[in-house]
Each structure stands twice: as C-alpha cells, then as structure tokens.
Amino acid sequence: MREAKHNAAPLPVPRKLNAEDVSVGSKSSNHLGSAWNKAGTWEEKNLNKWATERIKELVLSVGSLEFPSGKADFAEVSRCTGDAFLVTVRNKKRIGYTYEITLKVKGEWLIGEEKKTFKGNLDIEEFSFGELDDLQVEVKVNDENDIVHQDKQLCFEYLG
Secondary structure (H helix, E strand, O other): OOOOOOOOOOOOOOOOOOHHHHHHHHOOOOOOOOOOOOOOOEEEEEOHHHHHHHHHHHHHHHOEEEEOOEEEEEEEEEEEEEEEEEEEEOOEEEEEEEEEEEEEEEEEEEEOOEEEEEEEEEEEEEEEOOOHHHOOEEEEEOOOOOOOHHHHHHHHHHHO
8 A cells, every 4th residue: 555544553753772772672581682673583693703713623623533444633624614694583593504614634544554644635515504414525535645546445434
C-alpha cells in the first residue's frame, strides 16, 4: 500500500539513543549481541584474524605425531586462509568457519632397517564447522628424498 490510510498506524520516527537507553539495554541479562539489535534477529561478526592466528597456534602446539614406523613434526603453517564468523540469530550465538591450510612436515621413518628423513606438505583443502568427519588430507613428500614409491605409500597411509 503506497498511501497511508486514515486508520493505519503512524510511520515510525527514528530517534537517537541517549545514555539512559543504552544503560537500560545493557542491563538485560538475556540479550546477546549489540545494543542496536535488541530483538537479536541477525548480527554477524568477522573473526578471521583471530581464527587464523589461533589455528596456527594450535597446529604448532601439537609438536610431533608418533607412528609405529616413525614420527612427523609440524615445521610451520605455510598457508592458512579462510573465513570465520560469529553469528547471533534469534538471540542465539552460532559459530561458522571454512578454512584451507598447508602444513610443512619433516620427520623420520624406519624403512626396512634404515631410518630415513623426509620433508613434505599436508594439504587440507577445506574444512568447516560440522564437517570434520569428512576431512581429506593430501600428503606430498618432496622428491629430493631418497624414498622409493612403495615406501612413500606407507607414509601416505599413516599421515593421511
């Protein structure tokens, strides 16, 4: 309806919040999100910087992974890109993220009777909230290593 009828409700008039309005809104114990979103309908907060740093910190804190035939150390997180966000919707907080990371790995592996060192990468192309059970890891061992193809397959099985 483009024209207001005589019995229609008046149009809302915007007004600035004063200090009293803000303090009353902050005393509400069941309200989540910003003061302007008292209804808690939808609010999204970007957490990319924090999440990227936290992922790097957590991965490197693992240190090394021990296997029956050797171990692998996480040397560095060479790529960590993606999005992380906190959404407040209907007065409930929800977290979401989608990330891709590449980890540089170095380690040693017992092949036959000989302990060999290797370097490589673990590529996790995409992981997101709620889908970690389907996580796929691509293992790449550098070609400069003197490890034959069959032995590389054994490494792939343990790391991937």
